[in-house]
Amino acid sequence: MRALIQRVSSAEVRVADTCIGAIGPGLVILVCAMAGDSDSTVAPLAAKIAKLKIFSDEAGKMNRSVLDTGGAVLVVSQFTLAADIRSGNRPGFSHAAAPADGKRLYEAFVHALSDLSVPVETGEFGADMAVHLINDGPVTIWMDTAKPA
Template sequence: MRALLQRVTQARVEVDGETVGACGPGLLILVCAMEGDTAKQPARLAAKIAKLRIFTDDAGKMNRSLRDIGGSALVVSQFTLAADTRSGNRPGFSQAAAPAHGKALYEAFAEALSGEGIPVQTGIFGANMQVHLVNDGPVTIWLDDQIR
């Protein structure tokens, strides 16, 4: 699985002009299940993200986790994180998991993150979504869980 984390003061996702999920302060997490991903990845990735020390402490150092700050998360599916741009000018997405498998892993990830004690809201898998955020820092971190 791949995830792009953006530390935010606030974020929301809309579908057809309606807000379907929101968070803040905390993380906007864009998630992509990759071909070959297993049921092990969502929980492993969620545990890593819940403990990742990317929020500032009183000394201004990145030393606190999402859990430490009592933050929340907005989890949005984004198959385009699987983009292969090595040849040509049009990205290929064949490395993304098939939709049914991708949806199952996306939902398992959101559930696992919630199980880590993080308040979680989500977008709608496969929908055309508009994501609004205020990136804090900015801090943006790429995670790629390679276990197979």
């Protein structure tokens, strides 16, 4: 799975001009299931993100996680994280999981975060969404569960 994590002051996601998820301080997680991902990929990624120390402590050092701060997460499915632009100018998405697998793994990821006591809001899988956020820092982290070649 691939995830792009952004530390935010606030964020919301809208579908058809209706807010379907909103958070205050916390994380926006754009997530994409890749072809070959399995259920065994989900829980470790959720735990790693929930424990990721990217929030400042009293000394201004990044020593606190979203769990430590009591923050929330907004999880948005984003298959375009699978874009392959090595050939030509049009991105290819053949490395993304099939839609049914992508949805199942996305929902499993959301549940895994909830099981860790992280408050979770979500977008709508497969919908055309507008994500509004105030990036805090900015702090943006890229994660990919695939083993490097």
